[in-house]
Amino acid sequence: VQSEVGSKADAASTNIFFLVYGGTIVFLMQLGFAMLTSGFVRMKNINNILLKNLMDASVASICWYVLGYGFAYGVSDHRSNAFIVLESPHADAASHVPCLFSTFTQHHPYSIAYITTFSSMSSAPPVLPSSHIHEYYFFQWAFVATTATIVSGGVAERITFVGYMSYVVWMVSWVYPVVAHSVWATGGWLHGFVSYAVPEAWYAFNPGSQLAVATPANAAIVARNAVTTTLAAASGGITCLFFKFWRSGQLCVLSTCNGLLSGMVGVTAGPSLVEPWAALICGAFGALVFYGSEIVMHKLKIDDPVGAWSVHGAAGIYSVIFIGFFAKHDYVKEVYGNPVSSRRYGWFYGGHGQVMLCNIIELIFIILWVGINFYLLFGLLYVTKKLRVSAGATKHLSELTGHQTGNYGGSCLCTLVG
Amino acid sequence: VQSEVGSKADAASTNIFFLVYGGTIVFLMQLGFAMLTSGFVRMKNINNILLKNLMDASVASICWYVLGYGFAYGVSDHRSNAFIVLESPHADAASHVPCLFSTFTQHHPYSIAYITTFSSMSSAPPVLPSSHIHEYYFFQWAFVATTATIVSGGVAERITFVGYMSYVVWMVSWVYPVVAHSVWATGGWLHGFVSYAVPEAWYAFNPGSQLAVATPANAAIVARNAVTTTLAAASGGITCLFFKFWRSGQLCVLSTCNGLLSGMVGVTAGPSLVEPWAALICGAFGALVFYGSEIVMHKLKIDDPVGAWSVHGAAGIYSVIFIGFFAKHDYVKEVYGNPVSSRRYGWFYGGHGQVMLCNIIELIFIILWVGINFYLLFGLLYVTKKLRVSAGATKHLSELTGHQTGNYGGSCLCTLVG
């Protein structure tokens, strides 16, 4: 196991280590979200929340394996397009992608229902090392699972279990992969646009997003991400604390938490593109965007128990706009390779507005794509009365549950279908 | 501190980093187990559980240092055997092993009671770098501590403090090292058998088990471990959720958690040897094995508050059998170097059954060794009435505790001896 003395570490291996580490830490956010949401809802709904969070990570990992990852990052050739990968033409390429869909399309391009038999498996040509892409599956899975989980807070105490599971399947198998392929995959129509982009803006662990660490430039970017994320969170939390205090005379823990999150979301579109002082500004305004959005949500009487829209939606949109102003020329060059002479950087540094334009196009595309798809899904759930929990359903619960375990004041950790 | 520009990272150093990282993350499982077990037991026993978990990690680290690590992985020569290392013949070799036992046997081979004096220490020859093996001690310690902790759930609310501490000392100093040396150490009689093996099946963080990451093949294996562990957990959790719902009409958080764990345990015998789709199958059946075992346990009226046997024992046994069927030829070649022509791989891929045979032999050895040793220990504890908490003891508790601190509804975080 021990390497020979004097041999050097492989760069690709160090990157894999970095991705496995990053995915593991991002996955810790599931714990954080479970605790955050549990802290916001009533005691009787905690079991429901915990079950949703366990299930969305589980269902996401399977949907991501069966369809999502292949749609988003499968290796493609002539039949692919700029939005999605529909088949993997090369057998050896497809075998690198840990996605059931790609495995199928590799053999029978037009039939997703083809079941590979054991005999065919044993005759497949040996490819060594055959799994170079597993680390991407794992890292991207931690993202997509986090993205799915965020919504669980926004619909806490409201949505049925069936409705929530439908959302997760639709999100991970279809909606997210198209955005991911468009923005991040080589060949995606928005690839190369300046921005880590909106879905990534929905989580808070930026350093891993550079995907590689083994060269000096990459490592410097990773370190800068850590710094700007920290500073944006700090100024967001402090801003929200004082703003809330000014408005209501209260020092509020919940507002501070959401301010911290909003600050991080606010910088997530490009944590490596801004200076540390800009991250401070970014976080402060991100917190104000959150606060303003919360006021609007209350005025419009839109129900969002944990403020998920205000934190992740409003501050996420703000984030891509912010980058349009504050992306620094040197950093854009370092991250994307654009020469400074192209003037593709933030307006405040003298850029010509391409970054802002690209980001707005990207934003409109994502809002339309996600909006239409979920309008269809939730509309279908609504008309079939699978969307909302009825007022009686939760009351009914305590009478129907059979055995009583756990510490939650006699309540049971088992819950019934919405 | 900063390296010179252009110099490359040492492979051995990157592996040490990987092991320290892995040990740290595995140790996080102590927190998970503490929370899991606390969630299953009655409020009044939480203090007891937390104390047991703190103590088993502490006692394990000392026993592992004084005896266990030396027995399992000490450097040995002519007097060693295939089960255990009884002495370290070379002074320079022994000084690499952070184990008190090895340090002793280095100087006086037949006397464990020899106390190294300060004068002798200062005259020892300088060896630089003298601690290349510390990372193994640390990583393996995180394992053995986790293994010890798992049992704390199975005996929660039942065993006395003295009984539990006796179990930890016996486990870490004697029972586990023999299994570890037999299966994993060079020279162990089961070394090279196909399987990460049962004790490793008792924990859930597989990527670290490859022990190295600095070469492309190792890194690919690490990444595949992360993927298959994720998918097995997901399918285990979902399977258990639906199976429980079908049987009882309840959506049960506790069953889902145990299903997730059973799925991970189910794939742990060889997460790098199976395809991702096989991990899905593995996790689903692992959850059913757990479920079936729970039914049997209830029928037999065997007391296991958190289902530790069903999750870690039953699903662990299932795991090594599963590998006998599903170990893929390419992956066995990648991990163990066996040429495909040897046909040492899973039956479903056309292997000749050696893998299955080896695994069953290993299983029988481990069950016999562990069974006999703990039969002796627990028998001794039983006849001396040190094993079970008497019904009156816990009641007695609240009267005897002196001061009242903490948030647990007036209960005290102090507890009396069983």
Place this chain on the structure above:
Amino acid sequence: VQSEVGSKADAASTNIFFLVYGGTIVFLMQLGFAMLTSGFVRMKNINNILLKNLMDASVASICWYVLGYGFAYGVSDHRSNAFIVLESPHADAASHVPCLFSTFTQHHPYSIAYITTFSSMSSAPPVLPSSHIHEYYFFQWAFVATTATIVSGGVAERITFVGYMSYVVWMVSWVYPVVAHSVWATGGWLHGFVSYAVPEAWYAFNPGSQLAVATPANAAIVARNAVTTTLAAASGGITCLFFKFWRSGQLCVLSTCNGLLSGMVGVTAGPSLVEPWAALICGAFGALVFYGSEIVMHKLKIDDPVGAWSVHGAAGIYSVIFIGFFAKHDYVKEVYGNPVSSRRYGWFYGGHGQVMLCNIIELIFIILWVGINFYLLFGLLYVTKKLRVSAGATKHLSELTGHQTGNYGGSCLCTLVG
């Protein structure tokens, strides 16, 4: 993103990865401290504690960016001194330091109030890669934030919000940087003294302190740190458990936790300088130092709800003394490069007492510097009546808070100023 096959990982990059990893894990301690302190205080003060912990990390990150990091580690030349960095003479050097103060002094050496304009930013010369020091900012920030947090336990339920925030600003901007520069920075007057030193003794994650992992010697030190920290914690916890049991007949979880912490603090002055067996001794006596200090504190009627002084102060002082006895010659040579012939190592190994003398000088300097500064700050807060919460203030709270959210038995997660 993927590196070319066969290319090797850069050593500097691997070190950056290690620092980002280390900072992330150290920051997890914030969660641990929040839970520890919450477990010690009364239910009604939990919100207050959580808010303080959120705020000290936030305020620390900004103060560390604006002043602290520049004071401690800014690049300096002729105008620097052995205690603090007051300006960064070279433009290109300063741009590497993510500290607002350094950025300012770079342009206008004597004016901290100079606001860099956007126009000047866009004309700054491009420096690539321009952020090699971000990882140090991040890692050191995790330390200073932890140091600040520790005190929150010691003043839990007692100090006002304004008083606590004043403490954090003073600590992170001024008190800590002078200690850090003196002890750790090149050019600091205590630099090269043998000891990781007292402020570092106030946290518990030692492996990261080596700052680099990419060479074999560094990696070996990292691994040894992990082992000695583990063993010292274990023996500290066990010692405290039994000592408390002997004194009071109780098996106490809280004492065990503080014993574990005291053991880790006790070895933190030099975890890489002692043998594993010495770490066992170190932890045991560290726990006794904690226990003795607690008895003295109670006799003197000094109020410290969580025992923060006894764990971090008393055991921290003990730690630097311990190193004076037990620093091993080979390890001192490995870590600091002192030749064994200089006899600069522990007295028990035949050293000539320089280590002990240096550590005592360092200790006296730190105690005087920290003591005088906080005497001034807390004195000012005391005479302006901003220091202590009045008895009525907390009662008043429940009447004034407006809305009721969260699970804490009807209490609100919002709290009022002091």
